[in-house]
Amino acid sequence: MAPTLNVGVFIYAGADIMDFSGPVEVYSTRPPPGTPQVFSVKTFAHTNPVGGENSVLVYVPGASFAEVEQQLENYDILVVPGAHPDIITEFVASEHGQKTLALLQRFAKLPPRKEAGYRILQSVCSGAVILGAAGVLAGRTATTHHICYDMLKEYADKASGGDSGINIVKKRWVDGGETEAGVRIVNAGGVSSGIDASLWITELVGGKELFQFTEEILEFERRGEGQAWGVKQA
Template identity: 30%
Template sequence: MTVRVGILVFPQVQQLDLTGPYEVFASAEGVRVDLVAKSLAPVPSSTGLAFAPTLDFAGCPPLDVLCVPGGGGVNALLEDPETLDFVRRQAKGARFVTSVCTGALVLAAAGLLAGVRATTHWNAHDFLARLGAVPETGRLVRDGRFITAGGVTAGIDFGLAVVAALVGRDEAETVQLALEYAPAPPFDAGTPQTASPAILDRAKARLAASRAAREAIVGRIAPGEAAQS
């Protein structure tokens, strides 16, 4: 039996949030992966790489795994009724409801993470509680059928964990080896805790505009409203 995974794709998606888990899922036996968008028109990522959706909302069948990646485009989704309705519909029957990076904020805005332990990118972690979730620091957080991953590259770890849950650890380890996923970064600056203060300030400055816009949006969709919308 084929496991159906649908990854939401939207303008200004962070491409590695999507392509990291996509590569893992697509490399696993017995798993079919689709990119799902409002329409089948090409979708530009935040860095210019365009994606070709394979399903639109109307034609998307029930999914076993719903995955929402993050990126600057998440801001628009937090107040997009069509996308939030699609996420809610698919979440009802999905075996796993998942996110990478700031995709967790979309799940929360759809009212799906109320009282659920979750994580997201470090620069958006404080928004989780305001949207009704229970923030937990970690590269990967699972609470029942909800699985959320931290920022960007955590999507690869996330993909392997989901494959293990769906198909088995042997398949997940086979995919890991086939992809030679054995990270050994040249610098220890991958988290706010390990980066120098100067580098942390530079990163925050680079992300400031998107965060400011997100701050205003979260202020509009109060936790109670997000859970009831």
């Protein structure tokens, strides 16, 4: 029987609601009857409760940041949502932001658990800027919300102390390949793109049948990697 992959979804004050709720919806969708659950999802945050964008909704996370930090090797997928650029700037410079960057750097160096076979660091929207600030996107192809391309380049270069070699592309989502430890980096474009990226990851780790079932349950047709916002398909 295939192992359950543990998914940690990070939430912070001002994070875009769909950035994290989209992946949560995909990963928490029940599989076909009679088949085991592939994902076990838990949200976590530095504070409890934590307010989403404009504090329209206030959340009680399933775990504290400290708890996930202590048990990081048990998490197979880590999801980092985005927010308004001003919020990202404030967050990265904060104490909580610096602790988050350290967590991401550590996660990117953890080999996949043998029983899981995968370790994935996933960003959604401007969450890629947080990954860039952590230095894990240097030399990789990446994407983010279309208004944050320059910001992503700036933060990735700053983390590298010069030209990071990041290749920023206008795509719906990007598989940026694996770190030396075998951690796969996946970036989704703006907001709703996180659903597409999460469905792609579902197919990657759970197979085509699970992906198609989840897509059907969500009544959401996954868009291809090249179908970025504003890119017309022939």
